[in-house]
Amino acid sequence: MSFKCGICSKGPVAGFSYSHSNRATKRIFRPNLQRQKVVISGRTRTVYVCTDCIKSGRAVRPAR
Numbered sequence: 001m002s003f004k005c006g007i008c009s010k011g012p013v014a015g016f017s018y019s020h021s022n023r024a025t026k027r028i029f030r031p032n033l034q035r036q037k038v039v040i041s042g043r044t045r046t047v048y049v050c051t052d053c054i055k056s057g058r059a060v061r062p063a064r
Contacts (some may be wrong), residue, residue, distance in 0.1 A: 003030060007058050008046030037062055056057065 004011040010031045016024040031048045033048040036059060040047070044062045 002048050003033070004048070004049040005031060005033060005053060006040070006045075007049055007053045010050050010052070 012031070013029045015027060015029055017027040018024055029051050032051045034051060035046060035053065036049050036054070037044055037046050038049060039045075039060045049059045
C-alpha cells in the first residue's frame, strides 16, 4: 500500500510517543488514506486519497 496521498502527496511523519513518565520512543504518524476513484487530468483513476482532500473537495469523484 502506498503511504502517500495521490492528490496532495501527504505522507508519513516521524515523531515521538511520550509515556506518563515523559520517556520518548520513536513512532510514525501515518495519514488516513482511503482508496477512491478520482478524476485526475480528465481520467478516472483509483488512488489512495487522504481524508483532508476528500472533506475539502479536492478529490473530485467521477460522474455516474
